Amino acid sequence: MATAHRIFGMSFSALYPAYLNKVERKGRTREELDAVICWLTGHDSAGLANQLEKREVDVQTFFADAPAMNPNRSLITGVVCGVRVEAVEEPLMKTIRQLDKLVDELAKGKPLEKVLRS
Template identity: 70%
Template sequence: MTAHRIFATPFSKIHPMYVQKAERKGRSAAEVDRIICWLTGYDEAGLAEQLRRNVDIETFFDEAPAIHPNASLVTGVVCGVRVETVEDPLMRTIRCLDKLVDELAKGKAMEKILR
């Protein structure tokens, strides 16, 4: 089975899209970064370093200090896909991040997003 093409996409190309989505709805880049750090365990400097290194998404998540244990509590539909039914662990983590950013853009309180 071949890897999904999103795995080879540089995270530095995806990050601005998350920020734009949030900012269009009146949220901030700092809130997006807080969500990313919560999910992955990166601190701000670690996240900035990964963006600077232009790593692909697979490497970004592989090098993450620790995926948050509550990531499994993220459920719902994003891009027509039910997050909790995604079998590939990397794809599930990507969909989880997508869902968290969607919730931010929809105005959900940060305390509820960061379960």
């Protein structure tokens, strides 16, 4: 039996600052990052803030408890960290890679409308 990847058990509130740092270094805002996360997970701003306040919510629980994963997330394709997003088979890891790809696109200056596949 394969062991779960350690990121699954990592607190989402511990991961969030890394995403925020990445986008802010490139001149993007917390609001844009939150918009990306909310688009993917179906959280509203208050719901996302609530999840971030709960230090014990791990990545697996954060995505499992998401109100409504965006049906257009299948449009997220490309390579992130040397891995082709659409080729990832494990569902949770695929979702994490999709978020990584959205954050990368935001940090690289793509317009928010394009990042959100609208």
